[in-house]
Amino acid sequence: MFDPVLLKSFVALADTLSFTDAARTLSLSQPTISQHIRKLEAAAGRILVLRDTRAVSLTDNGEAMLGFARAILAAEDQAVNYFTGSAMRGRLRFGSADDLALTQLPGILRDFRQLYPQINLELTVSQSGALVRRLKAGQLDLIFVKQDAGAEGGQLVRRDRMVWIGHKSMNMDAASPVPLILYQAPSLGREYAMRALEAGGRTWRITCNVKEVNGALAAVRAGIGIAVFPQSLIPADLAQVPASFELPELGDVDFVLLNNPMVAREPVDALSAAILSRPVQRRS
Structure with a gap:
């Protein structure tokens, strides 16, 4: 019943109390904002905005509509993220050596989260040896650790x-x-x-x-x-x-990825790819 395009214009107007500022916020013309408000009022069958030459204010019905509009637009955003984002879901128990976590991990995890918002990431930060023991015990799915250069096992990052x-x-x-x-x-x-x-x-x-x-x-x-x-x-x-x-x-020392072969491959492979795609950079 309520077009999200109209609701966005209404929320912008409610936030700014100015047709000019609302138009600037949405990169639209002022007449377009006015037209959207009239269409929304027609759809609601109520006056939502009081206008005069000096000020803009919301009516009681306008205040009520503002709450509904925010909820509708938030639900729309969630639906878009759900259906346009990755369909990959599940839990990923990831461990990182503490020095790598301080320097490299924030950017990697930020990018990974944007690509795979439905994966529930459980992060453990510790020393490399402790993480290897937990991986072998089946308590972790993937670890990013240091090991002796040339040691067998693991996927070399650098x-x-x-x-x-x-x-x-x-x-x-x-x-x-x-x-x-x-x-x-x-x-x-x-x-x-x-x-x-x-x-x-x-x-x-x-x-x-x-x-x-x-x-x-x-x-x-x-x-x-x-x-x-x-x-x-x-x-x-x-x-x-x-x-x-x-x-x-x-x-020398190797930065490597080690994984648990008994867990689902998709989340492990996705985070491994995110780590491998980023060069290890000097900490600032």
């Missing part, structure tokens, strides 16, 4: 280098034990650090144990020590430890 990072004003004696900020075991970054220092014959001391990436970065920013981090993800206010400190090379 290869990066693990490096030592510290505060830009760091001052460390090359002859002293290396002050380390480490994740609690088990941790891939911890393994990289220990393996490299042992192979290089360097002594170290753990100055801070952390459970997640925000704690590690806070400790580095406080100058408590140095940490291991993917080179492409180094925050702009921190720096790679200079070669003059004579720290051993850490080697």
Whole structure:
């Protein structure tokens, strides 16, 4: 009975109380807005808008129509989104390594949500090792994690280098034990650090144990020590430890996707494609 085109003009007029502003909002002419209001009043059989040379106001019937109009237009938007969006539905239990979640994930998930609004996404952010264990236990469907470069399994997103990072004003004696900020075991970054220092014959001391990436970065920013981090993800206010400190090379790391083969493929493949389509970028 009530044409949505007419309702949109009516809502714009009610919001602005100006035919000129309503026309500008909808990119229509002022006479068109006036015509829409007259047609809507004819359809309702009621006067909805009071007009004079100085002001525009809604009648009691106009106030009632405004509530109905907003509800009708909202329902129309939901119907359009439902039928024009992806038909893919279901639940997707997704896990991401915490450093990747901070840097890469927001844009990926925003794009994915726009394409697949009917998928119920359950997000877990943790360390890579913990996510792998949960995937193997059937508690997750897809994970985006780090693993040793060249390790078997998983779909490679990109290869990066693990490096030592510290505060830009760091001052460390090359002859002293290396002050380390480490994740609690088990941790891939911890393994990289220990393996490299042992192979290089360097002594170290753990100055801070952390459970997640925000704690590690806070400790580095406080100058408590140095940490291991993917080179492409180094925050702009921190720096790679200079070669003059004579720290051993850490080697490469792979960013990979691992999936549970026992779950529905469509949601897993859709999010995998969204991740693969986005280059891993340096964090700002």
